[in-house]
Amino acid sequence: MRARASRRVGAAMLVALAGGAASSHASTRQDAFARSLEHTAAGDYAAALESVSAEGVGALPRARARLWAFHHAGLLDEALAEAEAALALEEDAWLRERAVELSVALHDAPAARRHLTALESAEDAERASVAWAGPVGELVERDEAARRGERRARWVVGIGALLCGVALAALARGRR
Amino acid sequence: MRRDGALLALVALAGAGTMVVELAAVRLLAPWFGASAAVWTNVIGVVLLALAVGYLLGARLSAAADPLRRLGFVLLAAACATAWLPFVAAPTAALFLPDGTTLDRAATQVRWGSLATSILLFLPAALALGAVGPLAVEVDQRRRARNAGDAGGRVLAASTIGSLVGTFGTTHVLVPELGLRWCFLLAAGVLAALGIATLWRAGAAARGVGGAALLVVASTLLVRPAEARVADGLTLLEARQSPYQSVRVVERVVDGERWRELQVNEGFDSFQSVWRETPGFLGPGYYYDWFVLPAWLDERRDGAWRTCVVGLGAGTAWRVMESTLPGALALDGLGVEIDPEVVALGREYMDLAAAGAPGRRVLSGADGRACLAAAGGGFDQVVLDAYANQVEIPAHLSTVEFFRVVRDALRPGGWLTANVGAFDGEDPVADALARTASAAFEGPVWLVRVPFSRNVMLYARRDAPIPMGDAVPDGLPHGWSDWLRFAPALRRVESAVAPLTDDRNPIDVLQRRSLERAEERRR
Numbered sequence: 001m002r003a004r005a006s007r008r009v010g011a012a013m014l015v016a017l018a019g020g021a022a023s024s025h026a027s028t029r030q031d032a033f034a035r036s037l038e039h040t041a042a043g044d045y046a047a048a049l050e051s052v053s054a055e056g057v058g059a060l061p062r063a064r065a066r067l068w069a070f071h072h073a074g075l076l077d078e079a080l081a082e083a084e085a086a087l088a089l090e091e092d093a094w095l096r097e098r099a100v101e102l103s104v105a106l107h108d109a110p111a112a113r114r115h116l117t118a119l120e121s122a123e124d125a126e127r128a129s130v131a132w133a134g135p136v137g138e139l140v141e142r143d144e145a146a147r148r149g150e151r152r153a154r155w156v157v158g159i160g161a162l163l164c165g166v167a168l169a170a171l172a173r174g175r176r
Numbered sequence: 177m178r179r180d181g182a183l184l185a186l187v188a189l190a191g192a193g194t195m196v197v198e199l200a201a202v203r204l205l206a207p208w209f210g211a212s213a214a215v216w217t218n219v220i221g222v223v224l225l226a227l228a229v230g231y232l233l234g235a236r237l238s239a240a241a242d243p244l245r246r247l248g249f250v251l252l253a254a255a256c257a258t259a260w261l262p263f264v265a266a267p268t269a270a271l272f273l274p275d276g277t278t279l280d281r282a283a284t285q286v287r288w289g290s291l292a293t294s295i296l297l298f299l300p301a302a303l304a305l306g307a308v309g310p311l312a313v314e315v316d317q318r319r320r321a322r323n324a325g326d327a328g329g330r331v332l333a334a335s336t337i338g339s340l341v342g343t344f345g346t347t348h349v350l351v352p353e354l355g356l357r358w359c360f361l362l363a364a365g366v367l368a369a370l371g372i373a374t375l376w377r378a379g380a381a382a383r384g385v386g387g388a389a390l391l392v393v394a395s396t397l398l399v400r401p402a403e404a405r406v407a408d409g410l411t412l413l414e415a416r417q418s419p420y421q422s423v424r425v426v427e428r429v430v431d432g433e434r435w436r437e438l439q440v441n442e443g444f445d446s447f448q449s450v451w452r453e454t455p456g457f458l459g460p461g462y463y464y465d466w467f468v469l470p471a472w473l474d475e476r477r478d479g480a481w482r483t484c485v486v487g488l489g490a491g492t493a494w495r496v497m498e499s500t501l502p503g504a505l506a507l508d509g510l511g512v513e514i515d516p517e518v519v520a521l522g523r524e525y526m527d528l529a530a531a532g533a534p535g536r537r538v539l540s541g542a543d544g545r546a547c548l549a550a551a552g553g554g555f556d557q558v559v560l561d562a563y564a565n566q567v568e569i570p571a572h573l574s575t576v577e578f579f580r581v582v583r584d585a586l587r588p589g590g591w592l593t594a595n596v597g598a599f600d601g602e603d604p605v606a607d608a609l610a611r612t613a614s615a616a617f618e619g620p621v622w623l624v625r626v627p628f629s630r631n632v633m634l635y636a637r638r639d640a641p642i643p644m645g646d647a648v649p650d651g652l653p654h655g656w657s658d659w660l661r662f663a664p665a666l667r668r669v670e671s672a673v674a675p676l677t678d679d680r681n682p683i684d685v686l687q688r689r690s691l692e693r694a695e696e697r698r699r
Contacts, residue, residue: 043655045662070664074460074627077600077697078664108698145274150285153272153292160295164225171232 032057036065045073060092067098076102080111091118093125100132109143112136183316184334186370190251190308191338192345196363197258197305198223199346201298204261204356206422206441208269209290212568213684218287222294223302230306237307238314245378247311251371254304259364261297262357269293305367309335347419355417410437413525418517425525436525438490438518448518448563449490451526455499457654461628463595464496465654467559470591470635472652473643474556477503480535482555484585486544486573487562488513490522491529494536500653508535510555512547514562516540544570545578554587560594569597571681574609576674579616579636586638592617594634597687599694600625601667604686606632608675610667615674623667624660644668 032051039048048069052062063086070079080102083095096119103112116136120129201219202211209215237246272289309331317327350359406412406426413436415424421440428435433454437447452458457465471481481501485493488511497507509529513519519540522528529536539547544562560582562573572578582592592613598606601623613636614621621636622644635642643649645668648660659665676683 042658044658045665046658073659073662073665074629075625075664076628110698142274142277146277146285149272149274149277150288153285153288156272156292156295157288160292160299164229164299167229168232171229171236 033061033065037068040065040069040072045069059086060090060095063095064092067095071098071102076105080106080108084111087118091122093119093122093128096122097125097128097132100128100136104132104135104139107139107143109140113140180316180320183312183319184330186247186251186374187308187312187331187334188338188341189366189370190254190305190312191335192342193254193258193338193363193367194223194227194302194305195339195342196346196350196359197261197298197301199343200351200356200359200363201261201294203351203417203422204265204297204360205269205290205293208266208273209286209293210441210568211421212286214287215290218291219294219298222291222298226299226302227306230303230308231310233303234307234310238310242378243311243314243318244374247308247315248371248374248378250304250307250311251367251374254301254308255364255368255371257301257304258360258367261301261360265293265297268296351417352419414521416517416521418515420515420517423515423517423521425521438521438526440518449492449522449526451490451492451495455495457500458492458496461626463626463629463631463633464492465500466624466626466633467493467557467561467593467595468497468500469633469652469656470557470593470637471497471501471505472656473649474589474591476505476556478505480508481505481557482508482510482587483557483559484510484512484548484551484555485559485561486512486548487560488522488538489518489561490526492526493559493561494529495527506535509537510547510551511536511538512542512544513538513540514543545572545581548585549581551585553585555585555590556587557591557593558582558585560592563597568687569605569609569683571683572678574612574683575676575678575681576612576616577678579613579674583617583636583638588638589640590638592634592636592638594636596623596632596634597630598632598690599630601632603632604689604693605683606634607669608683608686610634610669611671612674612676614669614671618672620668620670623669625665627659627665 032054036048036051039045039051049066052065057065063082067079067082067086070076070082080099083099083102086092087095087099096115099115100112100119103109103115113136116129116132119125119132122129198219201223202216205211205215205219234250237243237250240246269289272292273285277285313324313327313331316322316331317324320327346359350362354362410426410428413425413427415422417423424439426437426439428437433452435453436451438449438451439446440448450458450462450464457468459465481497483497488494491511494507494509494511497509501507519528519538523530529538531538544560548558560573562570579592586592594609594613596603596606596609600606601610606623610621610623613634617636617638619637619639620642621634622642624633624635624644625631626633635644641647644660645666646661648657650657652660
């Protein structure tokens with residue numbers, strides 16, 4: 001299978017993440033977080049994960065750093081899993097937006113809709129939710145069209161089989 | 177005697193028409209549903225069901241006072257139903273597989289969609305063609321006062337011989353030479369001519385109907401058939417029908433640079449080969465770059481790097497390797513590609529080496545396993561990139577016996593690199609292939625995820641360790657040194673038991689499970 005690649009998000013995400021890092025209070029956390037970002041930028045993803053594995057790092061910065069590492073590495077499913085695991089414990093608009101973004105990249109319509117709904121109710125996320133409404137809506141529409149197509153196909157197969165069965169039975173009885 | 181021969185010739189041509197419809201049917205569906213075993217099964221199943229109904233319908237119609245006239249009408253009905261197939265295929269398929277459906281999503285819909293489309297498209301024509309046999313038997317029996325067995329045997333023999341000619345003719349002559357549209361139109365034209373001739377003999381009153389049917393068939397010449405859509409931003413350079421598939425080359429421009437993709441049976445978002453104007457690595461998301469890794473992990477740095485690519489396509493693997501091998505290594509390539517049209521398009525649009533070019537040998541129209549077995553040993557690397565119908569790994573290229581052939585073709589320390597369509601290292605397909613390769617190579621193999629893709633690379637080595645994980649050297653290009661230490665992207669597999677053998681190979685079941693697993697993980 002030669003599936004087309006999903007594309008990287010780009011530098012805007014890193015800037016947003018660095019902003020999240022600056023809001024952390026403890027310097028050790030900041031250091032670990034910043035180191036993780038540096039390792040990710042250098043392509044050393046194993047070190048990036050290692051940097052935020054220490055106990056002193058909070059769950060949220062750790063999740064953000066891990067998500068960023070996986071996303072930058074191109075393992076989008078792992079990045080989404082990271083976001084969802086963290087969001088199950090604590091709501092975070094940045095993680096939620098990334099979850100929307102990753103779901104869209106992975107063509108996962110149910111997840112995209114779920115995360116967008118949650119994003120719409122999050123504080124300070126109005127702009128993000130508006131920005132993602134279009135891509136998510138398009139993805140969901142495509143997904144629903146595909147599901148409708150499958151349902152339609154099942155109906156056609158059912159009716160076709162029924163008609164053929166009736167025709168076979170009727171014709172096989174022969175003339176009286 | 178002349179009448180006798182004419183009737184049998186008519187039956188033979190109708191038999192040929194049946195096979196044209198059946199074989200070309202799969203090709204007609206391929207741009208939307210592929211041409212996998214599931215699609216073949218659906219088409220054959222629908223045709224068989226239609227023939228069964230048609231036989232009974234023919235039997236019922238044969239009781240009439242004038243079966244010859246009814247035979248004429250049945251042939252005209254078959255002609256009309258066949259003539260319109262190329263024109264209604266696209267809108268019918270779109271009912272079940274809308275535009276924009278992605279490959280992984282569509283794969284789960286192919287079974288139902290292709291079955292429904294087959295019913296709507298091919299059932300009417302096959303049903304009408306099924307009615308020809310019983311009517312011809314009746315005509316023959318009445319005319320010659322033979323017993324039913326004698327008439328039936330002669331008609332069946334003529335029909336089967338016609339089907340035989342139709343089978344070979346469709347695959348090897350009609351589809352490649354005429355294309356699908358003219359293939360169906362030729363079949364329809366022949367059936368219409370037979371129908372009109374039959375009605376002519378049956379009586380003047382039927383001639384008007386025959387003329388009307390001929391108009392219906394002829395009118396299709398004025399209609400342009402709908403084709404699978406080319407995605408926005410792509411320019412279609414050329415499209416061809418090969419004996420195996422529909423093939424086309426499309427081009428897009430990214431940041432001023434031309435990229436070309438060779439697509440087969442395309443309705444989705446995938447490609448079979450890719451060409452970038454600038455030679456070298458293709459970049460994130462393209463697994464071809466990962467074919468070069470063994471040369472960088474190997475100890476050799478000069479001389480010829482003897483490589484056999486099974487599934488050469490349009491030569492993407494060679495194009496990447498030519499300019500990215502380390503040191504003074506020079507590519508010496510043997511490429512095996514089953515589809516000659518793919519090779520021809522590769523030479524025309526993707527800089528694939530011309531026939532006779534030094535250090536490049538292409539075996540087109542040949543099977544990878546047979547070629548590898550006959551190629552002799554001593555290869556530095558065997559690249560396995562063979563796919564059929566977009567997503568299917570050919571069963572005979574996934575067994576322990578095949579991987580033993582690969583192993584024997586390698587020099588000690590030589591490498592197998594296989595592209596596996598899989599979601600991750602735990603994917604059922606990747607897992608089964610890795611364990612099978614491990615059993616054949618009698619040592620551990622590695623699965624490496626390709627970033628930004630749904631491909632996993634499988635690496636095996638003959639009688640030598642693979643320096644991955646903790647053993648990976650520093651300084652590899654393309655960020656490989658870091659990647660090959662990144663545990664979530666790697667999986668080491670070692671198994672003495674091969675799950676896939678020539679005798680028992682559930683690779684198609686595993687591929688279905690792979691998609692079902694991905695779908696379950698979404699819920």
